[in-house]
Amino acid sequence: xxxxxxxxxxxxxxxxxxxxxxxxxxxxxxxxxxxxxxxxxxxxxxxxxxxxxxxxxxxxxxxxxxxxxxxxxxxxxxxxxxxxxxxxxxxxxxxxxxxxxxxxxxxxxxxxxxxxxxxxxxxxxxxxxxxxxxxxxxxxxxxxxxxxxxxxxxxxxxxxxxxxxxxxxxxxxxxxxxxxxxxxxxxxxxxxxxxxxxxxxxxxxxxxxxxxxxxxxxxxxxxxxxxxxxxxxxxxxxxxxxxxxxxxxxxxxxxxxxxxxxxxxxxxxxxxxxxxxxxxxxxxxxxxxxxxxxxxxxxxxxxxxxxxxxxxxxxxxxxxxxxxxxxxxxxxxxxxxxxxxxxxxxxxxxxxxxxxxxxxxxxxxxxxxxxxxxxxxxxxxxxxxxxxxxxxxxxxxxxxxxxxxxxxxxxxxxxxxxxxxxxxxxxxxxxxxxxxxxxxxxxxxxxxxxxxxxxxxxxxxxxxxxxxxxxxxxxxxxxxxxxxxxxxxxxxxxxxxxxxxxxxxxxxxxxxxxxx
Amino acid sequence: xxxxxxxxxxxxxxxxxxxxxxxxxxxxxxxxxxxxxxxxxxxxxxxxxxxxxxxxxxxxxxxxxxxxxxxxxxxxxxxxxxxxxxxxxxxxxxxxxxxxxxxxxxxxxxxxxxxxxxxxxxxxxxxxxxxxxxxxxxxxxxxxxxxxxxxxxxxxxxxxxxxxxxxxxxxxxxxxxxxxxxxxxxxxxxxxxxxxxxxxxxxxxxxxxxxxxxxxxxxxxxxxxxxxxxxxxxxxxxxxxxxxxxxxxxxxxxxxxxxxxxxxxxxxxxxxxxxxxxxxxxxxxxxxx
Numbered sequence: 001x002x003x004x005x006x007x008x009x010x011x012x013x014x015x016x017x018x019x020x021x022x023x024x025x026x027x028x029x030x031x032x033x034x035x036x037x038x039x040x041x042x043x044x045x046x047x048x049x050x051x052x053x054x055x056x057x058x059x060x061x062x063x064x065x066x067x068x069x070x071x072x073x074x075x076x077x078x079x080x081x082x083x084x085x086x087x088x089x090x091x092x093x094x095x096x097x098x099x100x101x102x103x104x105x106x107x108x109x110x111x112x113x114x115x116x117x118x119x120x121x122x123x124x125x126x127x128x129x130x131x132x133x134x135x136x137x138x139x140x141x142x143x144x145x146x147x148x149x150x151x152x153x154x155x156x157x158x159x160x161x162x163x164x165x166x167x168x169x170x171x172x173x174x175x176x177x178x179x180x181x182x183x184x185x186x187x188x189x190x191x192x193x194x195x196x197x198x199x200x201x202x203x204x205x206x207x208x209x210x211x212x213x214x215x216x217x218x219x220x221x222x223x224x225x226x227x228x229x230x231x232x233x234x235x236x237x238x239x240x241x242x243x244x245x246x247x248x249x250x251x252x253x254x255x256x257x258x259x260x261x262x263x264x265x266x267x268x269x270x271x272x273x274x275x276x277x278x279x280x281x282x283x284x285x286x287x288x289x290x291x292x293x294x295x296x297x298x299x300x301x302x303x304x305x306x307x308x309x310x311x312x313x314x315x316x317x318x319x320x321x322x323x324x325x326x327x328x329x330x331x332x333x334x335x336x337x338x339x340x341x342x343x344x345x346x347x348x349x350x351x352x353x354x355x356x357x358x359x360x361x362x363x364x365x366x367x368x369x370x371x372x373x374x375x376x377x378x379x380x381x382x383x384x385x386x387x388x389x390x391x392x393x394x395x396x397x398x399x400x401x402x403x404x405x406x407x408x409x410x411x412x413x414x415x416x417x418x419x420x421x422x423x424x425x426x427x428x429x430x431x432x433x434x435x436x437x438x439x440x441x442x443x444x445x446x447x448x449x450x451x452x453x454x455x456x457x458x459x460x461x462x463x464x465x466x467x468x469x470x471x472x473x474x475x476x477x478x479x480x481x482x483x484x485x486x487x488x489x490x491x492x493x494x495x496x497x498x499x500x501x502x503x504x505x506x507x508x509x510x511x512x513x514x515x516x
Numbered sequence: 517x518x519x520x521x522x523x524x525x526x527x528x529x530x531x532x533x534x535x536x537x538x539x540x541x542x543x544x545x546x547x548x549x550x551x552x553x554x555x556x557x558x559x560x561x562x563x564x565x566x567x568x569x570x571x572x573x574x575x576x577x578x579x580x581x582x583x584x585x586x587x588x589x590x591x592x593x594x595x596x597x598x599x600x601x602x603x604x605x606x607x608x609x610x611x612x613x614x615x616x617x618x619x620x621x622x623x624x625x626x627x628x629x630x631x632x633x634x635x636x637x638x639x640x641x642x643x644x645x646x647x648x649x650x651x652x653x654x655x656x657x658x659x660x661x662x663x664x665x666x667x668x669x670x671x672x673x674x675x676x677x678x679x680x681x682x683x684x685x686x687x688x689x690x691x692x693x694x695x696x697x698x699x700x701x702x703x704x705x706x707x708x709x710x711x712x713x714x715x716x717x718x719x720x721x722x723x724x725x726x727x728x729x730x731x732x733x734x735x736x737x738x739x740x741x742x743x744x745x746x747x748x749x750x751x752x753x754x755x756x757x758x759x760x761x762x763x764x765x766x767x768x769x770x771x772x773x774x775x776x777x778x779x780x781x782x783x784x785x786x787x788x789x790x791x792x793x794x795x796x797x798x799x800x801x802x803x804x805x
Contacts, residue, residue: 231766250589252576252768305572306590361745363764370590370750374570385749386662 029515030221031493033244034236035506037362037390038228039201043187045171046122046129049409050394051272051505056204056224058504060105061171061189064096064116064149064164069508072269072501074324074413077161081111081172081190082149091156091455096164098147103211104174105194106186113143115175120151122178123169126433131169133420133427133435134412137452138163155453158460159324162412167503192217192511201226217511228390230363234488237263243493243515244507247486249364251308257488264489269501271313271482272408273320274368277422277438279403280476284355289347290381291475295333296340297379303371304481313482318423318471320482325415325451325464330472340379352380358402359385360393368480369406397438400430405438408483410505415464419448423471441476444468492516542793548786552779556602565593567600568751576769585775589765594758594772598779601753606783608665608754609734612672613727619673620680621723625711627681628688639685642678650675654737658746665748668741672734683726684719691718725794732787739780755780 033055041050045057066080067073082096102111122128124135140152157163164170177188187195192214193206203225208217225242227233233245234257247253247265258265278285278294285291304312319326344350359369366387373383383404388396397405411417420435421427425442427435444467451463471477485505496512555562571591579586585594627638645653657671691697692715700710735755741747742756743763750757755776762773 230764234767256768302570302572306570306575366750367589371570373751374568374590377568387745387749 028220029218030223031219031243031509031513031515032223032225032241033507034225034227034233034242034246036228036230036233036246036364037226039226039391040198040204041391041394042184043195043198043204044184045173045187045189046119046131046169047184049130049168049411051408052226054504055502055506055508056206057171057189058166058191058502058506058508059193059206059222059510060187060191060195061166061173062102062191063166063170063172064098065161065170066166067503069497069510069512070495070499070501072413072503074159074162077165080166081116082164087160091160092153094151094153094160095144096149096151098149099213100147102190102213103209104177104190105188105209106177108174108177108188111172111174111190112146113149114146116149116172117141117143118175118178119172120164120169122173129169130435131421133424133433134163134417135169156455158416158452159412159414162414162417165412165503167412193222193509196221212511215511217509218514219509222509228362237488237490243490245488246506247488249307249311249483249486251310254308254311254486262491264491266485266487266489266499266507267311268485268487268499270322270410270413270503270505271315271320271484272410272505273315273318273418273482274365274406274408274480275318275422276372276478276480277405277407278475278477279400279438279440280474281440283403284347284349284353285403287347288474289343290349290353291478292333293340293343293347293379294376294381295475295478296336296343297376297381298333298372298478298480299335299375300480301335302375303368306371307368307481307483311484311486313484315479315482316472317468318477318479319415319418319464319468320410320413323413323415323418325461327465327468329465330468333475333478337379340381344380349380352382354382354384355403356384356386357404358393358396359387359406360390361387362390362393364483365393365406365408372406372480398429398434398436400428400438402438406480407436407438409436410503412503415467416448416452419444419464419467420452423467423476424448439476441471441474443474443476444470539793539796541789542796545786545789545793548782549790552602552783552786553606555599556606559596559599559603562599563593563596565596567597567753568592576765578769579771586769586771588758588761588769588772594775597753597758598755598776601755601758601776602779602783604665604748604752605735605738605755605780608668608672608738609731612669613676613731613734615669616673616676616730617680617723617727620677621684621716621719623677624681624684624686625688625715625719628685629692629707629711629715631689635685638681642681645674645678646682648675650733650737651740654741655744655746658741663741663746663749668738668747671741672737675737676730676734679730680723680726684723687719687722688715691715725791728787728794729791732784732791735780735784735787 035052037052041053042048045061062080064082065077068076068078081098081102083099085096087094104111120141124132124138126132137153137155137157139154142150144150174188192209192212194209196205196207198204203223206222208220210216230248236242237245254265257263278291315321316332317326317328317330359366376383422436423441423444425445426433427437428440429438447463447467451460454460487507489507492515494514502508574587574591576589577583577587583593588594623638627635653675654671657674658667661667700714739756742754743760747756748754758776759773762776766773
């Protein structure tokens, strides 16, 4: 009898322990999110500017300063890893005082000035960074003491804070982690969430960084999955396996989903400017008349009508709306098929032009491309489209393999970043210093370079305006429209702050975020 | 042996009438296939729309009197795209199967006729090709060569060539031992002349029967490859491509993928009915011989 009682008691104890463990296990708060791409681009924040990666970087890394959560306005930039900063009267020397006691993920120790110096130099080096051209004006970065960093510039930079914010090259990485291990597969930052694992074509898992300097996150885990098919993500959300997912960026989808009780549809900034870049140096497109014909053959209104006005924004400048330096006072190419045909004939292509181009399977670009294809066909400009996987698209267009590239991008909202990356000849794809100048554009180098070092703001704005006019006149590209970000987010999730935009192009969950 | 030889000869001479007589279902299958083919051929007369012209004001409309099968997310008429898509899908499938029939049939006859090492080499290569599931084989070829109409035809043809080679080789082995072939040797005919004029007619029937069955599979492969994005380049409509586009909008406009899926189902079903009928017609057991 005694034996029986002992056994019963002990088994009950085990059961109770197991139940407790289960209850504890159930309390792990995970946010499951999914993005519409087949795979990650790269896990290195200095190496990838691709939309599918930025969101993760935003949750894993900090900069010296940061965009206010939920805001994309550079005027509202606030302190992040730096507590305070000063600049010399000529704007050439910037001194940042760092927070003390900020811890890197995975026990990589305290973040100090050494890490900041290392990170900024890493962002400046074309071998380790895809945005090196943004940091050309950095003459020297040094640590004055473990908590003070001094940046010396060759010339004043339009918006220095943007270059040290939690975005692209401004993300601070752990020097020790980069020196010791493979940073590309095990990135280490200081952000609210730390990298746990990456399964190719499946997901990236992040865990709460308990020692995060703003306090431990209230959510334990974030699983960021790659689900390229729109319908699959939507069904997964309806089944309850997802809490947040990138939506179909079309009005009818937003309208339909808004009827669902459990979802908040977030349509937010920044707008990604969808631009059709035309190779100005080879083939029929080398003739400016052919490029102008293309500009006249495109009907922007019809494009936004198909995609929906609530998720798009019109723009005819090569710089997105709202960027410092943007102007709409550029040559306008109204939709006029007769003019397009006349220009083609004048250029000796009366019988039409056929171009073989590369485009991604990603609907957000494939769709506008197919609409453009149909519009150009009416002017006898025929596009043969090779539809490839999204990562292959990014790789091939950077090898200068497509004479026409439809690209959508949001960058730091100052004209300089956009002009440098897309229209300065140094950034021409297929060259060692190549970034994303798909058009081989070189008509505004002078203005772009002068504006970068100009201290008089009015003069700087004038240079940028001239650059935009020259690029438009030469039709290095045809800006189509701006595509806003669209995500579906469960009502169980509370950001903890007002979410109106995200330079990381996705919902940035942080230490304030909670899940019911 | 004599029996087998007799069968081969009969197989070759199966008349269309015999096939159709064999069952009502075969009639139905033939009728459906003929109707679909005619619709594909006369597509421009059956619709007022252009299959690739977009209408921004009529995006994802439900089926109506104006658009019988609704419109897709570009405002294109789905019924029109189905008709023109049938042209492409049927063309690719038929051309691929005919090409495979010619190449596979020739390889089979050569293997069977020469025997020995030639037979060994050809048939082992065929075995290797057969070891890949048909869709995987198609995928590999299109992924390697790139997606275009010619490459799709090549991909589908490659998946079915080994099957035709096998079917052609077996009767060749028995036919080549018959006296009249020996007589050909004695007369000093060339190998090619013997294969083309004296063996081929005896093998042709069986290869044709298999061909009718494989067109259905070819349609399925084409639809599958287009669905996973390895099909013909946009905006050319194909049934697989329409299903793919419809699938992206399935929750908004379920009719697009449903209609295209049904079309594939109906045509594959009709071809299978024809195939079954043909097989029954040439199967001596079922004919009570």
